[in-house]
Amino acid sequence: MLSYTEENYLKALLMLSFQNEERPEAGTNEMAAYLGVKPATATDMLKKLKEKELVTYQKYGKILLTELGRKKGIIILRKHRLWETFLYEKLDFSWDEVHEVAEQLEHIQSAKLVDKLEEFLNFPEFDPHGDPIPKANGDIPAIDKVLLAEVKTGESCKVVAVKDTSALFLQYLEKLKVTIGTKIKVLEVIDFDGSLSIQIEKEEARSVSMKFAESLFVKR
Amino acid sequence: MLSYTEENYLKALLMLSFQNEERPEAGTNEMAAYLGVKPATATDMLKKLKEKELVTYQKYGKILLTELGRKKGIIILRKHRLWETFLYEKLDFSWDEVHEVAEQLEHIQSAKLVDKLEEFLNFPEFDPHGDPIPKANGDIPAIDKVLLAEVKTGESCKVVAVKDTSALFLQYLEKLKVTIGTKIKVLEVIDFDGSLSIQIEKEEARSVSMKFAESLFVKR
DNA sequence: TATAAAAGTTAGGTATACCTAACAAATACA
DNA sequence: TGTATTTGTTAGGTATACCTAACTTTTATA
Numbered sequence: 001m002l003s004y005t006e007e008n009y010l011k012a013l014l015m016l017s018f019q020n021e022e023r024p025e026a027g028t029n030e031m032a033a034y035l036g037v038k039p040a041t042a043t044d045m046l047k048k049l050k051e052k053e054l055v056t057y058q059k060y061g062k063i064l065l066t067e068l069g070r071k072k073g074i075i076i077l078r079k080h081r082l083w084e085t086f087l088y089e090k091l092d093f094s095w096d097e098v099h100e101v102a103e104q105l106e107h108i109q110s111a112k113l114v115d116k117l118e119e120f121l122n123f124p125e126f127d128p129h130g131d132p133i134p135k136a137n138g139d140i141p142a143i144d145k146v147l148l149a150e151v152k153t154g155e156s157c158k159v160v161a162v163k164d165t166s167a168l169f170l171q172y173l174e175k176l177k178v179t180i181g182t183k184i185k186v187l188e189v190i191d192f193d194g195s196l197s198i199q200i201e202k203e204e205a206r207s208v209s210m211k212f213a214e215s216l217f218v219k220r
Numbered sequence: 221m222l223s224y225t226e227e228n229y230l231k232a233l234l235m236l237s238f239q240n241e242e243r244p245e246a247g248t249n250e251m252a253a254y255l256g257v258k259p260a261t262a263t264d265m266l267k268k269l270k271e272k273e274l275v276t277y278q279k280y281g282k283i284l285l286t287e288l289g290r291k292k293g294i295i296i297l298r299k300h301r302l303w304e305t306f307l308y309e310k311l312d313f314s315w316d317e318v319h320e321v322a323e324q325l326e327h328i329q330s331a332k333l334v335d336k337l338e339e340f341l342n343f344p345e346f347d348p349h350g351d352p353i354p355k356a357n358g359d360i361p362a363i364d365k366v367l368l369a370e371v372k373t374g375e376s377c378k379v380v381a382v383k384d385t386s387a388l389f390l391q392y393l394e395k396l397k398v399t400i401g402t403k404i405k406v407l408e409v410i411d412f413d414g415s416l417s418i419q420i421e422k423e424e425a426r427s428v429s430m431k432f433a434e435s436l437f438v439k440r
Numbered sequence: 441t442a443t444a445a446a447a448g449t450t451a452g453g454t455a456t457a458c459c460t461a462a463c464a465a466a467t468a469c470a
Numbered sequence: 471t472g473t474a475t476t477t478g479t480t481a482g483g484t485a486t487a488c489c490t491a492a493c494t495t496t497t498a499t500a
Contacts, residue, residue, distance in 0.1 A: 091336040116311040
């Protein structure tokens with residue numbers, strides 16, 4: 001049985017590994033920053049997780065999940081994303097409110113609960129942010145996505161996920177009436193600063209920053 | 221902000237106070253037994269709760285919730301019973317499975333979650349065991365109930381709640397096809413051992429023990 | 441390649457929530 | 471009413487998860 005905190009370390013490591021699939025290992029400071037603790041605290045916990053064979057770790061080295069650790073991490077992530085979906089779809093939570101509560105709900109221990117919840121939600125493949133929800137067997141649905149910033153002038157695409165899930169960005173998206181499934185056409189790319197002029201559904205053209213375009217995943 | 225454990229002490233004290241409305245105070249050993257900890261541990265925590273003005277307590281004395289403590293306890297109980305209802309009604313959990321998971325879910329911190337959940341469930345007044353669900357303002361719906369053991373020969377009644385929520389009893393009830401709302405007619409009372417012969421809905425007459433009759437609440 | 445900066449570790453300390461063992465107070469009853 | 475039993479407290483100890491401060495190793499760069 002893993003503690004609340006141990007679970008958070010595994011999930012953090014899994015999330016960090018997603019950020020750079022080719023180099024999935026993380027550093028101590030990186031972990032600590034992600035979890036909001038001091039590096040010394042992370043070192044302690046990493047030793048403990050190594051004892052439990054959940055991570056490979058050695059002094060001054062990079063950290064990697066073991067097969068077991070990855071499996072456990074995926075279970076937490078599955079729960080997190082199913083709960084987010086529940087809050088969004090059934091309880092009318094907004095895009096930017098679901099994360100905080102799901103952070104707590106993901107630690108509820110009951111295999112039956114997760115599976116029943118998934119069934120209740122009709123086996124969703126993606127959460128409200130467009131992130132894939134791991135299946136009970138650990139498989140993660142693939143999604144064909146590129147950053148909006150990679151879309152060429154004149155091309156149209158459909159929003160499939162958000163890369164930045166901060167409340168500020170999500171609230172901005174809401175203001176722009178952009179959500180998963182929204183159609184966006186790239187009208188012009190300004191090479192000077194990477195900003196672009198886009199058309200959201202059938203609205204007026206508007207300009208968004210490069211930062212914006214690098215925070216949104218779309219399907220061409 | 222209360223810790224998980226502090227919340228459990230408040231809920232325990234509230235539950236114990238319900239067991240004997242006229243004498244709602246509890247003892248240290250009683251608390252400890254209820255919570256599955258040693259008396260020494262309970263003493264420590266009670267001092268802490270006194271510091272926070274959640275209980276009235278003095279050395280070797282009985283323990284009572286303060287107005288504030290009661291309020292907080294009722295919030296936990298509200299969450300517990302709403303989650304039980306959710307698990308039972310929406311996720312097909314059985315009568316005897318809901319408690320354990322609700323014990324965890326009751327500690328999720330989000331006022332919005334509780335209220336939205338209540339709305340999603342259509343403002344239920346009673347949980348799957350027939351226990352009243354406190355309202356957001358702290359009011360507890362009243363319920364007109366007596367023990368089956370108090371029902372006289374020849375009288376009919378309807379099951380409104382279970383007093384004993386142990387898995388063993390709940391499973392027995394399930395076997396007998398007794399649930400909230402089931403009609404029971406008392407055919408005969410055996411003075412010798414307090415057992416009684418009852419008719420469940422339109423079934424054959426059957427005998428149940430005094431212990432059974434003292435574990436079930438009904439409405440005449 | 442020497443050294444400064446960054447990254448990571450160790451040692452020692454805190455609070456929480458638990459424990460056991462020994463003790464003290466309250467109560468029950470002979 | 472004295473004493474045995476029950477009830478409750480205290481003191482001292484454990485594990486978890488956090489911290490700071492001092493230190494070491496790695497790395498980046500002048």
